[in-house]
Amino acid sequence: MDFFPSRTLAIYMAKMFIIRTLAVLALLVLVLQALDLLGESGKIMAYEGNGEAELWTYVSLRAPQLIARFLPFSVLLGTIITLATLNQNSEVISMKAGGLSAHQILAPLIVTSMGVALLSFVFNETIVAPATARLSQWEKVEFGPIPAESNVxxxxxxxxxxxxxxxxxxxxxxxxxxxxxxxxxxxxxxxxxxxxxxxxxxxxxxxxxxxxxxxxxxxxxxxxxxxxxxxxxxxxxxxxxLTNVNADSLSIVALHTAIGELERAGRPTMGLKAGWWHKISGPMSSILMPLLGAVAAFGLARSGQLFLRAVIGMALGFAYFVADNFALAMGNIGAYPTLLAAWAPFMLFFLIGETVLIRTEE
Known part of the structure; x- marks a missing residue:
């Protein structure tokens, strides 16, 4: 039950994992932000008086959304790159020869991803939600000036x-x-x-x-x-x-208040409740990624199946995101109960990841 038999090894793997995750995230956000800005710059500049400052304002409001959306993808790709590198260099073989189980090998990555999930939650609440609300208001006035009040x-x-x-x-x-x-x-x-x-x-x-x-x-x-x-x-x-309550534009506390107001007014709130729970389950998806990408860590690299294992890890990760978006959409229209919409994909793929890991390595 000693999941960290070597402090040096745990720090080494956690450092590799976080560096690769941040590198992938920076690359994704840079490319996607450039493409998004190319598509929206015409609309921004169409409003008389807008210039370079407004383009940078758009970038500052749009970039947090991209970071929040693609952070779990980056954790998945960072996991696969880290584990595939360790496998290719026979470091995983050395760890197993030293007596480490598959869960012990993954433990530093899972603990690091817990920290990433916590930072993601704080980032979403303090930066992403206000930026989303501001950008939505700006788009509705066709990128013209909007009042400075926070509740506009x-x-x-x-x-x-x-x-x-x-x-x-x-x-x-x-x-x-x-x-x-x-x-x-x-x-x-x-x-x-x-x-x-x-x-x-x-x-x-x-x-x-x-x-x-x-x-x-x-x-x-x-x-x-x-x-x-x-x-x-x-x-x-x-x-x-209460006519335009958007879960993505509100913090978890403000959304809870809005749900209460809507319920007192007799409005439907199932979609917003699913969004409230997803504010918790969404960042926690980062914890799943080391488990789903773990298939890339094991198996002999010289067998020629390392690439196939990496593809399987990516397929499991992307299947989770598809299932998560589908369940959230069903929750928004009231087809799924709110707890099921927010947590069912997480629990399902946690069990799938554990099953694959135990049956193949433990």
Missing amino acids: RTNVWVKDGNNLINARTVTGRGNDVLLQDIAIYNRTENGLKSLMQGEEARFTGDGWRVTGVTQFDVGTGTEQKKAEVLTGDSIRPDQFT
């Missing part, structure tokens, strides 16, 4: 019967919600009846007080300007604040 929501649409209400920006919570640059489309079954545009709208308890109003009547073709109008007595403030 952009381009929010709400339906009230046949009518549609669009708010360019929404700030605040509860009855203190402020709508800015709003448009109210008063529709009938046959088409648009009138269009009302306003600068700001605040909830009064009995409706919405819209200021700086310009109202256009489609039937008569006339336009009227009014200082303020009271409208929308059936529209609740939470329809604007």
Whole structure:
């Protein structure tokens, strides 16, 4: 049960593993960020006044998403490269000859991947979630300037019967919600009846007080300007604040609060609950990667099957990511229970990895 019989060997393997993982991650993020920037730079520069500074802003917001998404892939590839190198140089043979079991050989990598998973969770909560929220807001205003408030929501649409209400920006919570640059489309079954545009709208308890109003009547073709109008007595403030809750854009604490608000408003929350659990199970996928890639460590390198073993390790790892994304998608639409959607792929591939390791090496 002594999983670290040699401190020197454990540090040596952990160092090899983390260096190769970071190298693979840096390469993936650099290439993918360059390709993504080439595709989005035209949209960013299309907004008048945007320049090089906005391109760097986009990179700073997009790079954390790429790091979070491809870190588990990098751990998988780092594992396979490390173990294949050790196998090819007969270092695995030396370890087994010294009395180490397959689990003892993998132990330094698994412990290191636990540290990676913890750092990944902290990184996702403190950097990725705010960057995702900011980038989403920026994209909705077509890469133009957005308000500096942290709780701003952009381009929010709400339906009230046949009518549609669009708010360019929404700030605040509860009855203190402020709508800015709003448009109210008063529709009938046959088409648009009138269009009302306003600068700001605040909830009064009995409706919405819209200021700086310009109202256009489609039937008569006339336009009227009014200082303020009271409208929308059936529209609740939470329809604007809870209409676009994105699990990726919120920290685990903020998402828990949003789920509670949605439940009190009678909204479905199964998809968000699956996303909440996935904020924990997602970073933990890094712990699985040494186990799934372990097949590359064993077998004789001179048998000519080292490449095949590395391919099998990659196939197991990528199969996990496919199963994880599928289960999360099923959880989002309510087809899977939330715990099953978040944890079933992790437990399934943990058992698969252990089975392969025990049957082939132990």
